[in-house]
Amino acid sequence: MDKPITFNEWLGTQGNMVLLHANCCRIAYEAGQQSQQAKVEELKATIKGNHGRIAELERLNRVKAQAIIDLHQEITELKASHHGEVIGHEVHFKKIKKERDELQKRVQFLEQELGAWKGKSIAAMINGMCKQCGKEPWRAIVSDKDGYALLHCFGCGANKYELVGEQALKGDQYDEHRKKAEEAISKGASLTNHRIEL
Incomplete structure (x- = not known):
């Protein structure tokens, strides 16, 4: 097998072909640079677009978070209101029950009196x-x-x-x-x- 040579040694063996190779390399390099630059610009545009989307998503998340906070507050207020109404109803029902019990006692008393009167002239x-x-x-x-x-x-x-x-x-x-x-x-x-x- 042949002994490996360095790039400089190989380049020295090429003669005029070196210029041709150099020109091809330059053209290839420039084409690669342009291709890479286009990709970089495309990636920059994508990143910029992504930043816009990220900003929009962050704004939407803040809106959603505020909506969740507002709903939680409304639920808390409704629970408190409902609890107050329930307590109000319980107080009202207790009052009605007390009045009913008092009326029942009066009815029983009057029934006893009526029973006693039935036997009297x-x-x-x-x-x-x-x-x-x-x-x-x-x-x-x-x-x-x-x-x-x-x-x-x-x-x-x-x-x-x-x-x-x-x-x-x-x-x-x-x-x-x-x-x-x-x-x-x-x-x-x-x-x-x-x-x-x-």
Whole structure:
């Protein structure tokens, strides 16, 4: 095998061909340079375009990030508002439940009173029951005292007087009541019947 030679040695063996080779090398070099320069310019344009796209993407990311922050804030506010509404509704429901319970107690009380009244006569409902015997109602009979109604218990014979008039009825009702009572008594009605008509 031949001994390897250096480039300078080889170039020395070429003679005139060296100029031809040098010219070809220059042309090839310039063509390569132009090709490389075109690629560099193309890459610069691509990089510049990419910088523009990167800037646009960064701007879009900032817009999206702000939108996410705004949505998160809105969600937080809606949760707080909803929580406040729920608490408001719970308070309202508790108030309604309390009112319902109070009404239920009143209804139960009135049902008990009604049940107790069902067993009583009208006289017992109007005048009450005799406290001494507890068996008979007070019944109104003609009074011997002016301004008083005489209530009599036919069970034990007890009597009691009850104020009639200005103390029992306020204002102008007294005269009207007295006239109606006198008319009713003159027709034979008892004071109990007269009281029922009022």
